[in-house]
Amino acid sequence: MKVTFNGLRREVAHVAELLPGRYFCGIGVCFGCVAEINGVPEVRACRHPLRDGDVIRTQS
Amino acid sequence: MRVVVVGAGPAGMAAARTAADAGAEVVMVDSEPEAGGQYLRGRARFEHPGVTHLKNTEVWMVEGDSLHLRGPGGARLLRFDALVIATGAYDRPLPFPGWDGPGVITAGAAQALAKQGVTLAGRVIVTGTGPFLLPVATALQDLGSTLVGVYEASSPTRWLREAKAITANRHKIGELASYRKVLPRLETRTAVIAKHGDRVTVAKLDSQWRPISHRTEHADLVCVGYGFLPRTDLLPNASRTHDFLDVDDHQRTSVANVYAAGEVTGIGGADLAEAEGVVAGAAAAGRRPPAKALEAVRRGRLFAAALARAHEVQPGWQTWLHPDTTVCRCEKVRLEDLTDATSMRELKLTSRVALGRCQGRICARNAAELTGVPFDGQRRVIAVPIPLGELAELPEDKS
Numbered sequence: 001m002k003v004t005f006n007g008l009r010r011e012v013a014h015v016a017e018l019l020p021g022r023y024f025c026g027i028g029v030c031f032g033c034v035a036e037i038n039g040v041p042e043v044r045a046c047r048h049p050l051r052d053g054d055v056i057r058t059q060s
Numbered sequence: 061m062r063v064v065v066v067g068a069g070p071a072g073m074a075a076a077r078t079a080a081d082a083g084a085e086v087v088m089v090d091s092e093p094e095a096g097g098q099y100l101r102g103r104a105r106f107e108h109p110g111v112t113h114l115k116n117t118e119v120w121m122v123e124g125d126s127l128h129l130r131g132p133g134g135a136r137l138l139r140f141d142a143l144v145i146a147t148g149a150y151d152r153p154l155p156f157p158g159w160d161g162p163g164v165i166t167a168g169a170a171q172a173l174a175k176q177g178v179t180l181a182g183r184v185i186v187t188g189t190g191p192f193l194l195p196v197a198t199a200l201q202d203l204g205s206t207l208v209g210v211y212e213a214s215s216p217t218r219w220l221r222e223a224k225a226i227t228a229n230r231h232k233i234g235e236l237a238s239y240r241k242v243l244p245r246l247e248t249r250t251a252v253i254a255k256h257g258d259r260v261t262v263a264k265l266d267s268q269w270r271p272i273s274h275r276t277e278h279a280d281l282v283c284v285g286y287g288f289l290p291r292t293d294l295l296p297n298a299s300r301t302h303d304f305l306d307v308d309d310h311q312r313t314s315v316a317n318v319y320a321a322g323e324v325t326g327i328g329g330a331d332l333a334e335a336e337g338v339v340a341g342a343a344a345a346g347r348r349p350p351a352k353a354l355e356a357v358r359r360g361r362l363f364a365a366a367l368a369r370a371h372e373v374q375p376g377w378q379t380w381l382h383p384d385t386t387v388c389r390c391e392k393v394r395l396e397d398l399t400d401a402t403s404m405r406e407l408k409l410t411s412r413v414a415l416g417r418c419q420g421r422i423c424a425r426n427a428a429e430l431t432g433v434p435f436d437g438q439r440r441v442i443a444v445p446i447p448l449g450e451l452a453e454l455p456e457d458k459s
Contacts, residue, residue, distance in 0.1 A: 021161050
């Protein structure tokens with residue numbers, strides 16, 4: 001999937017690849033992977049089926 | 061009468077089907093886009109004319125005879141006559157130096173990724189305790205990863221004391237055969253006790269899980285799973301044992317009109333979860349549960365109890381941590397930050413452990429064991445974080 005991650009173009013098979021050290025439980029329990037996805041804040045990225053064109057931002 | 065089932069894994073699907081077959085109006089609520097739970101992950105085909113399946117919908121509170129829902133249609137209340145909680149469980153990680161860095165995920169996360177055809181690394185290690193490690197390792201290997209090792213912290217001889225449970229569940233031995241490809245990489249009384257970059261410290265353990273020797277392996281990904289913690293958030297006041305919900309032989313919890321089925325009651329595999337779902341679904345609809353399902357539950361529980369004993373987490377893991385090892389990932393609380401507290405509440409308020417986004421789901425149990433404070437189960441009023449705006453828009457109290 002071709003996505004934009006923190007302003008940079010990236011091509012990844014899964015959102016987990018964008019969030020090393022943060023993607024952890026994979027099933028929406030640990031909240032480590034929380035990010036802004038397509039303008040929606042506080043999304044658990046592991047529960048988001050990634051699509052071409054998605055814009056992902058991690059909040060500090 | 062309306063039976064609401066929360067969770068659409070093997071237990072929830074069986075409960076919903078059984079209750080609907082008994083003539084109840086059934087609503088099955090699940091947070092995922094498709095039925096199946098973590099076990100079947102989108103590979104289940106659930107359809108039943110008597111069941112309304114609410115997908116992508118989270119339940120954040122049980123209040124009297126109603127559920128608070130959050131889903132595609134916004135926030136709403138759903139009334140029930142009987143409720144079946146089938147919300148499953150998630151992996152318990154144990155902390156070690158480096159577990160909060162890149163390249164460490166739970167075994168369940170690795171399994172979830174594998175079911176989507178994704179592996180994150182070339183060289184992988186699976187470490188923890190319990191038979192679930194084997195399907196995870198098998199899935200990673202099938203996707204082309206190099207399996208450096210599968211490390212089981214417990215001693216296999218603990219199963220020698222469980223002849224009765226094994227005899228009643230012979231089919232479980234058959235399951236082991238399907239993981240034979242990874243058995244050559246299995247080492248028992250072994251665990252990952254540190255990871256720095258791709259250098260992974262692997263230790264041989266004594267019976268209490270204290271390291272007795274160690275070596276270095278190279279791996280990009282370590283998958284960790286020391287058993288499971290149940291998702292019991294919706295019933296903060298229900299009676300429980302070791303955090304799992306107590307149920308009677310009709311799957312009734314201590315809360316009136318509320319039943320529980322599957323891994324919220326104990327870990328025994330998908331077949332036990334499904335049998336419990338049948339019993340709970342029948343009972344919730346006011347029917348006598350089928351004898352076959354009751355017998356399957358009885359046998360399955362023997363296995364679940366043996367599994368819990370053979371793979372009980374031993375206290376020696378606490379020696380794997382250094383003073384600066386992270387205990388709470390959300391709030392970056394280190395071992396040395398944990399205070400002398402007498403209760404979980406005091407520990408949280410003085411160290412900030414378990415106060416972050418995960419609300420202690422990952423760390424609270426470990427923090428309790430590290431400090432010796434009693435772990436009183438995970439009691440949260442609100443099961444899922446919700447925006448304040450949605451709370452403010454809720455209808456006024458009916459009473």
